[in-house]
Amino acid sequence: MKLWKNSHPSLELNNLNIENINQRVRDAQYAVRGELVTIADQMQKDINSGKRTDFEKIVFCNIGNPHAVGQKPITFIRQVLSLVEYPEILNNPNVHLLYPEDVIERAREYVEGSKHGIGAYSNSQGFDFAVKDVANFIEARDGYKADLNNIFLTNGASEGIQMFLNTIIRNNMDGVLLPIPQYPLYSALLTLLGGTKINYYLDESKGWGLSVEELNDAVAKARMRNINVRCIVVINPGNPTGKCLDVENMKEIIKFCQRENLVLIADEVYQENVYVEGMKFTSFRKVLLDMGEEYNNVQLFSCHSVSKGFLGECGQRGGYFEIININGEVRDQIYKLACTRLCPNTLGQLVVSMMTRPPKKGEPSFELYEKEKNTILNQLKERSLMLTKELNSIPGIICERPQGAMYIFPKVELPIKFIEEAERMGKKPDFLWAKHMLEEAGVCVIPGSGFGQKPGTYHFRTTFLADQDSLRDAVQRMKIVHERLLKEYS
Amino acid sequence: MKLWKNSHPSLELNNLNIENINQRVRDAQYAVRGELVTIADQMQKDINSGKRTDFEKIVFCNIGNPHAVGQKPITFIRQVLSLVEYPEILNNPNVHLLYPEDVIERAREYVEGSKHGIGAYSNSQGFDFAVKDVANFIEARDGYKADLNNIFLTNGASEGIQMFLNTIIRNNMDGVLLPIPQYPLYSALLTLLGGTKINYYLDESKGWGLSVEELNDAVAKARMRNINVRCIVVINPGNPTGKCLDVENMKEIIKFCQRENLVLIADEVYQENVYVEGMKFTSFRKVLLDMGEEYNNVQLFSCHSVSKGFLGECGQRGGYFEIININGEVRDQIYKLACTRLCPNTLGQLVVSMMTRPPKKGEPSFELYEKEKNTILNQLKERSLMLTKELNSIPGIICERPQGAMYIFPKVELPIKFIEEAERMGKKPDFLWAKHMLEEAGVCVIPGSGFGQKPGTYHFRTTFLADQDSLRDAVQRMKIVHERLLKEYS
Structure with a gap:
């Protein structure tokens, strides 16, 4: 057995290593949670622990994750889930002190x-x-x-x-x-x-x-x-x-x-x-x-x-x-x-x-549900408009108002010298640009190369989920960094 | 374009059909939720609607799904989740009427x-x-x-x-x-x-x-x-x-x-x-x-x-x-x-x-947690012993007491004529046997062929999760059906 084993060519190299795992896994790319986000998470941890003081917080615009940037959950949904997780409480007379009737009914129905x-x-x-x-x-x-x-x-x-x-x-x-x-x-x-x-x-x-x-x-x-x-x-x-x-x-x-x-x-x-x-x-x-x-x-x-x-x-x-x-x-x-x-x-x-199947008109939770819904959707609309306008005010950044979804995908015109610098470093130019935005403006956006773009063009994706003030401040800081880059590489 | 299109050999057949999808998906087998379980689900629906009256209920022994056969959730876990789903309630003074202190604390910690x-x-x-x-x-x-x-x-x-x-x-x-x-x-x-x-x-x-x-x-x-x-x-x-x-x-x-x-x-x-x-x-x-x-x-x-x-x-x-x-x-x-x-x-x-990280000794939820845990584990042990004994009392069924997990995998000695009958029908003998158990005894177990077994041997997997009485009744009905099969095919 022993001898035969050693004669098997692939055996000694068979321990898992980066060279012998599934190449398709190695080739797969998912920029929305890639290298930049790992850096951003570390920066935020350093801010939380007081190690880093240059930013109050990182503005995460990398992913459509609304609650992570302050959006509140819809009350009806959470109330129902709360009861369904612990249905014993449905039999407690005090449950009516804490939950509306239609929530209790819906929870009973689910149970x-x-x-x-x-x-x-x-x-x-x-x-x-x-x-x-x-x-x-x-x-x-x-x-x-x-x-x-x-x-x-x-x-x-x-x-x-x-x-x-x-x-x-x-x-x-x-x-x-x-x-x-x-x-x-x-x-x-x-x-x-x-x-x-x-x-x-x-x-x-x-x-x-x-x-x-x-x-x-x-x-x-x-x-x-x-x-x-x-x-x-x-x-x-x-x-x-x-x-x-x-x-x-x-x-x-x-x-x-x-x-x-x-x-x-x-x-x-x-x-x-x-x-x-x-x-x-x-x-x-x-x-x-x-x-x-x-x-x-x-x-x-x-x-x-x-x-x-x-x-x-x-x-x-x-x-x-x-x-x-x-x-x-x-x-x-x-x-x-x-x-x-x-x-x-x-x-x-x-x-x-x-x-x-949201609450219906006439049910106790209906009005709050509608109000929460409309507030969120109106805010998203306002933010999309504001952010489009502010981004377009940065020289060399061009974008159209998004009709829907949660993202803007602006084009960035990068100086040739910046592109050459990126190539010298072995980095994609839009990645390098987004890294500057993260490290110097505290804003986490994803380079266009993570989504694909016409060769020779550069973009980034940003969400418009964070609150108005954070977004406005973020874009101001991006403007400063971008203008500095334009100067430095002109 | 049109002509070229029609000349493409695979084109007309390209609409998705069973012949042209991923063969690996077709080949994959997962008996735990296979054909028998679909039949069992339908039987249970028919029982619920009154269409079928031969059984009070189907005893589902096909899958390690404890809550589906009556096991109760651990209270501490559900109480915490209930609060975390709707954290607003943590600020309500009435929350103390409904939840113990350590639950409230743990929920706050998670939030x-x-x-x-x-x-x-x-x-x-x-x-x-x-x-x-x-x-x-x-x-x-x-x-x-x-x-x-x-x-x-x-x-x-x-x-x-x-x-x-x-x-x-x-x-x-x-x-x-x-x-x-x-x-x-x-x-x-x-x-x-x-x-x-x-x-x-x-x-x-x-x-x-x-x-x-x-x-x-x-x-x-x-x-x-x-x-x-x-x-x-x-x-x-x-x-x-x-x-x-x-x-x-x-x-x-x-x-x-x-x-x-x-x-x-x-x-x-x-x-x-x-x-x-x-x-x-x-x-x-x-x-x-x-x-x-x-x-x-x-x-x-x-x-x-x-x-x-x-x-x-x-x-x-x-x-x-x-x-x-x-x-x-x-x-x-x-x-x-x-x-x-x-x-x-x-x-x-x-x-x-x-x-x-369950509740620790001295915390309000500790005793209940331990009691619920020990009750469940003791019941599982008792059921495993009872079921092993009862199954072994059926002629031609042999199993050892399971040391752990949630399953018994008994061997079934099938009459040659039954095996031949299955082969004539194009069915695996253990599948046919399990189908008899489902349709005539109202018990859903999974044939051994779904897990693999030595050629020429036949087994089935049963959980021991259902309550003692259901399991005991189930095995009695299986015994009757199995003995009838032994006679019929002897």
């Missing part, structure tokens, strides 16, 4: 509906009642009934996207059309699953519009490389662009999907986040079904989340997805994948249920 | 420690304080300090296992040693990740003992097929076997790992579930570190969960893993994977924190 409480695994699609709530929400939104079999609750939207791509992608000859710029979860998942990314560029000159000619080009080029193009990801409202698609554009995209036999992955997690007067979100599902039977071979995956909108309940990891025009056999395979992770966390499922 | 509450994403390893609680728990258990960098909180233990295997497995030439019988998550994940399963058989004649000769054989055979054997999974206490390894055996396994350069994946989620007098759980980590510096090249992954033990908080999806002797570069890659899913759900993290 009974979940049958065994929230400590048991639910079924793998999610609690029956929560799946029904989602179906009713979708029907009310779109005017078309939803099939309960085709709705899956998930740990945030990310998990559903991962399951679906895992079901589709077979090998590196399978391709997925990804917008550039895109939310980097998609590129990271594709890398991990071993599929091929096919970039299509959003048009910055048209407010990050999506043109079907660009899609045609991208597909044609991919097919010339013998890539089997299987689906397209569309994020609407856009992340990181804030762009909201109009219905005509969506119809063109659906026609494109039919023509090219592509599954449409519609990331609609920002559907509540539309800030332009007179503009409203329309789901790809509604547009598709409005187009009639002729399009019932277009396959659609659509996801939603409790992390965005006005709930901002990121930590509770709730989400769902729905599949349309996908046959039962494929659905059963997705179900099996869902089973291997047993169930989405039960509290997150209840948040999905409440997001899709 | 402050999480900084932004549980609605924000935490960092991807988990809340700092929760990681520290885990480290302290591990240190107190093993007598060796734990490195905070190497502890990751997860959505249940499953997610951590998935992340780690994803990091290791490169292609189908990478192999993982899996026990037979095994918890089918491992085989499902390996299939999904495209790695190769290498079976090693546990020895039923020695109470499902693990012999190193068997491991040597399995590795040797795999290497002859040029498989690069990378790690071994050991489940201790065993699922589905209930076997607890003794320290001498664990040392042998560690020596084997060193000799063969294998990473040891220690699934220790049942570490609280040991029922034999005088026997106690020892972690692989402690055994490894006790063996001294000479073994510091043995790489270890160990996971734990809030779903098992006496908490049984499956639905809250809390867990953690720790990696030992794994270098920082590899650790950073695992961290990146953790980042792509943003964070484990925050409530589950708090349950991990409380599991690893």
Whole structure:
């Protein structure tokens, strides 16, 4: 045995090291929580401990994490969850001193509906009642009934996207059309699953519009490389662009999907986040079904989340997805994948249920719910306007007002000498720029290279979630640092 | 464009269907939530609606889901979570009417420690304080300090296992040693990740003992097929076997790992579930570190969960893993994977924190906590004894008393004619047997083929979680059905 062992070539090197692990894991990139955020976290720790005194706090604009920058949770949701975690309290006469009647009722309903409480695994699609709530929400939104079999609750939207791509992608000859710029979860998942990314560029000159000619080009080029193009990801409202698609554009995209036999992955997690007067979100599902039977071979995956909108309940990891025009056999395979992770966390499922079935008019919690909702959405709108204006006041920074979502993706014109300096250091220029912003202005934004951008252009993504004053101060400090950089490298 | 399109061979067939999705997803099997459970769920629904009257209820023995079969949550845990979900209540003077002092204190600590509450994403390893609680728990258990960098909180233990295997497995030439019988998550994940399963058989004649000769054989055979054997999974206490390894055996396994350069994946989620007098759980980590510096090249992954033990908080999806002797570069890659899913759900993290830092002696909740814990563990022990005895009273069913975990894995001797009948139907004999038990005895157990078994032997896995009376009645009905089958097919 011993001798034979030593003769095996790979054996001695088999201990796990960076060279012999899964290359796809090494290749995956996810800038939203990358190197800069690690530095920012350390800076904040140093501020907290008094080690660092140059900033009062780091302004975190790197991630759509509303509660982390001061947004308050919706009272109704937390009150219900509080009771469901400890249902004993429902039998305590003092419960009425602390909770409104409709909260108590909803909590009772969840305790009974979940049958065994929230400590048991639910079924793998999610609690029956929560799946029904989602179906009713979708029907009310779109005017078309939803099939309960085709709705899956998930740990945030990310998990559903991962399951679906895992079901589709077979090998590196399978391709997925990804917008550039895109939310980097998609590129990271594709890398991990071993599929091929096919970039299509959003048009910055048209407010990050999506043109079907660009899609045609991208597909044609991919097919010339013998890539089997299987689906397209569309994020609407856009992340990181804030762009909201109009219905005509969506119809063109659906026609494109039919023509090219592509599954449409519609990331609609920002559907509540539309800030332009007179503009409203329309789901790809509604547009598709409005187009009639002729399009019932277009396959659609659509996801939603409790992390965005006005709930901002990121930590509770709730989400769902729905599949349309996908046959039962494929659905059963997705179900099996869902089973291997047993169930989405039960509290997150209840948040999905409440997001899709909020208090109704006349119920005790209705007014507060509406007030909290409107306050949050109005603040986001105001902040998006203010931040757009302030950023545009910095020389060499250009951005359009975001129509929706939680982000602005401004272009930064960098001096050639700065770019050369970055290259000398082996860093991406936009990364180096964002690092300056972090270390000298105390603002954590993500370089555009984390989302993709046209070669030779530089961007960054910032959220507009922090409070007005923090954002205004942040952008003032960025202005000073940026102007200094312009001078230094002119 | 049009003509070119039609000339593309794969295009018309590109719409998703069962033939053109990821074969690895199709191949993955997870019997714990398979076909039988779908039938059982429907039967229970029919009972609830009055459509079916032959059984009072289905006795679900298919899955370690304690709350679903009547186990009550630990009061302290739920009280704290209740307050953390709705921290406003901490400022209400009536809060003292409803919650003990140490619960209020712990909730305050979590609200402050999480900084932004549980609605924000935490960092991807988990809340700092929760990681520290885990480290302290591990240190107190093993007598060796734990490195905070190497502890990751997860959505249940499953997610951590998935992340780690994803990091290791490169292609189908990478192999993982899996026990037979095994918890089918491992085989499902390996299939999904495209790695190769290498079976090693546990020895039923020695109470499902693990012999190193068997491991040597399995590795040797795999290497002859040029498989690069990378790690071994050991489940201790065993699922589905209930076997607890003794320290001498664990040392042998560690020596084997060193000799063969294998990473040891220690699934220790049942570490609280040991029922034999005088026997106690020892972690692989402690055994490894006790063996001294000479073994510091043995790489270890160990996971734990809030779903098992006496908490049984499956639905809250809390867990953690720790990696030992794994270098920082590899650790950073695992961290990146953790980042792509943003964070484990925050409530589950708090349950991990409380599991690893329960109320201390002298605190108001201590006595109740201890009482609830001991009641649950004693009941599990009693049920395991009762069920073993009752099952052994059925002719042709043989099982040993489980030393730990939540399962018994009895052997069933099936008549040849029954086996032939199953084969005629294209069914696995143990599946057909379990289906009879479900449909005629109202008991949902999982056939041994879902876990793996020696060819020509038949088993099933049952939990011993349901209450004594339900279990006793269930086994009586199984006895009647089984005896009828013996007669019918003799």
